[in-house]
Structures are given as C-alpha cells and as structure tokens.
Amino acid sequence: xxxxxxxxxxxxxxxxxxxxxxxxxxxxxxxxxxxxxxxxxxxxxxxxxxxxxxxxxxxxxxxxxxxxxxxxxxxxxxxxxxxxxxxxxxxxxxxxxxxxxxxxxxxxxxxxxxxxxxxxxxxxxxxxxxxxxxxxxxxxxxxxxxxxxxxxxxxxxxxxxxxxxxxxxxxxxxxxxxxxxxxxxxxxxxxxxxxxxxxxxxx
Numbered sequence: 001x002x003x004x005x006x007x008x009x010x011x012x013x014x015x016x017x018x019x020x021x022x023x024x025x026x027x028x029x030x031x032x033x034x035x036x037x038x039x040x041x042x043x044x045x046x047x048x049x050x051x052x053x054x055x056x057x058x059x060x061x062x063x064x065x066x067x068x069x070x071x072x073x074x075x076x077x078x079x080x081x082x083x084x085x086x087x088x089x090x091x092x093x094x095x096x097x098x099x100x101x102x103x104x105x106x107x108x109x110x111x112x113x114x115x116x117x118x119x120x121x122x123x124x125x126x127x128x129x130x131x132x133x134x135x136x137x138x139x140x141x142x143x144x145x146x147x148x149x150x151x152x153x154x155x156x157x158x159x160x161x162x163x164x165x166x167x168x169x170x171x172x173x174x175x176x177x178x179x180x181x182x183x184x185x186x187x188x189x190x191x192x193x194x195x196x197x198x199x200x201x202x203x
Contacts, residue, residue, distance in 0.1 A: 047077040049166075052084040052158040056149045059157055062175065069178055074185065077161070084156035094151040101144035105137050161188055 049070065053059035067079040085091050107114050108129050115122045129136035157169035159181070166184050167176050176184070 047074075047162060049077050049079045049159065049161045050163075051079065051081045052156055053081060054152075054154045054156045055083040056153050057155055062157070066178070066181070070181075070185075073182060084154050084158060086152055086154045086156075090151045094148045097144055097148055097151070101140060101148075104140050104144075108133050108136050108140070161185060162192070164188055164192070 051063055051066065053063045063081045067081065070077060070079050106112075111130055111133075113122060113126070113130070115126060129140075155169060157167075157175050158165070159167040159176075166188060167181065169175055
C-alpha cells in the first residue's frame with residue numbers, strides 16, 4: 001500500500017511539474033510571437049505606440065490592421081502590441097484552471113483514479129470519463145477553455161503614444177476609426193511639440 005501511495009504521489013508531482021513547464025513554454029512562445037509581430041511592423045526611433053488588446057475577443061487581426069496603417073502614415077512610430085491582462089484575480093484564476101485542465105486530462109488518459117488517491121469514493125461521472133477517454137478529454141478541454149476565455153475576456157483596445165493615453169475602448173465602448181485616430185495622434189504630437197514627417201496618407 002505504501003509503494004502504491006509513493007507511486008501515486010510521484011505521478012501527481014510529475015504531472016504538476018509538467019503542467020507548469022507547459023504553461024511557462026506557452027507564455028514564452030506568446031511573447032516570441034508578439035516580438036515577431038513587432039519586428040514585422042517596423043522599428044521606429046523615439047516614438048512608441050502601445051496597443052493593449054483583448055486576444056480572446058479576436059482583436060489580434062484588428063491590431064495587425066491598425067499597426068500597418070499607422071506605420072504607413074507615421075513611419076517613425078514603432079507600434080507595439082500585447083494582450084490586455086484584466087486586473088484582479090481573474091488572470092491568476094484562469095492560469096490555475098489551465099493547469100487543472102492539464103492535470104485532469106492527463107489523469108483521464110493514464111487511467112489514474114485521483115479520487116482513490118484522495119481516499120474519496122469515485123463519482124459516477126469520473127467512471128464515465130475513464131471509460132470514454134476521448135470524449136471526456138474533448139469535453140474537459142472545451143469546457144475549461146470556455147471558462148478561461150470568459151475570465152480573461154475584457155473587450156479592451158487601449159492605445160497610448162509615448163505613455164500618453166490616446167484611446168480606451170473600455171471607456172468609449174468602441175474602437176476608433178482610422179481618420180479619427182490619426183487626428184488624435186496629430187493633436188497629441190502638436191501638443192507635445194513632436195514633429196513627424198507626413199507621407200500624405202490618403203484618409
């Protein structure tokens with residue numbers, strides 16, 4: 001019995017470490033993707049525009065489109081984008097749920113009875129999961145992903161230039177139209193006495 005307990009504990013700790021490594025690699029890959037998108041947009045000198053957007057809302061393509069047209073009109077502005085992390089406990093809770101999702105899926109695929117390890121009676125739904133591994137893993141994956149998406153869903157599209165806020169979708173409820181954003185950028189640059197060349201971009 002002691003040997004079985006040690007094996008179970010080793011499996012559980014290994015699962016936790018594996019899930020932690022996988023989640024860390026995901027964050028690193030996401031940062032590398034962001035860095036790659038920044039390098040593709042272009043490197044300006046001195047002027048940095050930051051756009052924080054809600055990735056789970058599907059705003060990645062909107063960011064790419066806006067970054068492209070801004071770079072055309074203002075070639076000396078570097079446009080940098082990143083996911084907007086909602087404040088509070090939601091982001092941490094979503095990561096915990098992501099790790100829990102991986103643990104549950106690994107337990108189902110390996111046939112490990114986590115309730116027996118906890119000295120608890122096995123519920124009927126867990127027995128069904130062990131008998132139907134493929135369907136159970138798919139259900140767990142989509143269910144947990146839906147919960148994670150709702151926790152980090154912010155609807156944000158926040159724009160700032162040289163740390164000066166230009167636009168907030170969280171406050172206005174909408175994304176600015178390109179001519180509208182260009183006017184705000186021009187006014188901000190004039191106010192801060194920063195002169196940038198105008199490439200006669202057709203609005």
